[in-house]
Amino acid sequence: MNYLVTGAAGYIGSHTVRELLARGARRVVAVDSLVRGHRGAIEALERVADGRLRFVHLDLRDRAALAALLAEERPDAVLHFAAFTLVGESVAHPAMYWSCGVGGTSSLLEAMRAAGTERMVFSSTAATYGAPERMPIAEDTPQVPVNPYGASKLACEAIIRGEVDAARAEGRAFGATMLRYFNVAGCASDGLLGEDHTPETHLVPSALQAALGQRPALQLFGTDYPTPDGTCIRDYVHVEDLATAHVDALQALHPHRCDAFNVGIGHGFSVREVFAECERVVGRPIPVQVAARRAGDPPVLLSDPARIMRELGWSPRHRTLTPMVESAWRWMQANPGGYPKP
Numbered sequence: 037m038n039y040l041v042t043g044a045a046g047y048i049g050s051h052t053v054r055e056l057l058a059r060g061a062r063r064v065v066a067v068d069s070l071v072r073g074h075r076g077a078i079e080a081l082e083r084v085a086d087g088r089l090r091f092v093h094l095d096l097r098d099r100a101a102l103a104a105l106l107a108e109e110r111p112d113a114v115l116h117f118a119a120f121t122l123v124g125e126s127v128a129h130p131a132m133y134w135s136c137g138v139g140g141t142s143s144l145l146e147a148m149r150a151a152g153t154e155r156m157v158f159s160s161t162a163a164t165y166g167a168p169e170r171m172p173i174a175e176d177t178p179q180v181p182v183n184p185y186g187a188s189k190l191a192c193e194a195i196i197r198g199e200v201d202a203a204r205a206e207g208r209a210f211g212a213t214m215l216r217y218f219n220v221a222g223c224a225s226d227g228l229l230g231e232d233h234t235p236e237t238h239l240v241p242s243a244l245q246a247a248l249g250q251r252p253a254l255q256l257f258g259t260d261y262p263t264p265d266g267t268c269i270r271d272y273v274h275v276e277d278l279a280t281a282h283v284d285a286l287q288a289l290h291p292h293r294c295d296a297f298n299v300g301i302g303h304g305f306s307v308r309e310v311f312a313e314c315e316r317v318v319g320r321p322i323p324v325q326v327a328a329r330r331a332g333d334p335p336v337l338l339s340d341p342a343r344i345m346r347e348l349g350w351s352p353r354h355r356t357l358t359p360m361v362e363s364a365w366r367w368m369q370a371n372p373g374g375y376p377k378p
């Protein structure tokens with residue numbers, strides 16, 4: 037099959053391109069605006085692609101260029117990752133999140149319709165659920181986002197669902213699957229790809245940056261939450277398991293259907309537990325500082341991944357923090373400045 041992957045130079049997109057290539061993709065068209073993605077990730081993928089990868093530098097909101105690309109490539113399926121992904125930034129710059137999310141997704145759907153591309157896997161998020169009281173979160177938990185990031189992703193889900201409904205009414209075989217991720221950590225186990233965000237705000241790479249002396253200390257955002265050790269609890273999935281979930285979802289995708297699956301391991305770790313694992317893997321104390329709560333952080337977010345396990349047969353290979361932290365640490369030691377910057 038031929039695939040088009042948006043956001044292919046980003047963290048999850050690049051790991052998923054690699055999984056597609058490993059599972060025998062005939063051709064992958066990797067699209068990225070390189071606003072947050074890295075040319076270095078594409079170069080790494082090219083080294084393992086045997087000529088099956090084409091990179092196209094494009095912002096999805098460039099409707100004409102995107103439509104021309106899909107008309108030329110006529111991919112069998114699209115995996116749509118391209119987005120801004122930081123909750124705090126979305127609160128400060130809501131229009132940027134709505135424009136990129138809704139603008140990019142609708143432009144992509146129009147181009148797909150014109151090109152006759154009938155399968156889509158969409159990168160959604162647990163942030164579409166907001167801060168529900170009942171844990172774990174199943175897919176039928178009401179989606180009440182509490183920030184523009186979650187709200188714009190939920191709007192994208194609605195647009196995609198509408199396209200599936202329209203296709204069904206017209207007898208076209210379009211189908212889509214949304215994957216709602218919880219927390220993601222780790223890197224390719226052989227060190228080919230990594231996690232490189234500027235600024236880095238995620239817990240594991242932030243702790244490891246503190247270990248490398250690239251920041252003065254890891255800030256623990258709140259130690260007075262109503263949890264056993266006072267810090268927030270999150271459900272972490274290894275990025276390679278998440279990549280596998282995308283390809284499994286594509287293979288199981290039904291025409292005329294729009295399904296949503298949570299992707300998590302169904303088990304939580306507190307911020308202190310993650311930090312302790314980072315110190316264990318690094319082998320020395322990491323500077324740490326207690327800080328105020330970060331706005332918008334719910335105390336606990338835990339997935340119920342039963343549906344994806346039951347319906348797609350997906351199950352995470354990694355159920356502990358160790359392989360996530362170890363692979364992230366290896367990549368950061370080998371690439372202390374992240375991917376080479378132009």
Ligand code: UDP
Pocket residue numbers: 123219237238239240242243254255256257258268269270307330333
């Ligand atoms: N966190 C922290 N210090 C940091 C980064 C994150 O204490 O430097 C906490 C954060 O408050 C949250 C958890 O770690 O409770 C996971 O945050 P992350 O940004 O990795 O993912 P999110 O849950 O926001 O998607």
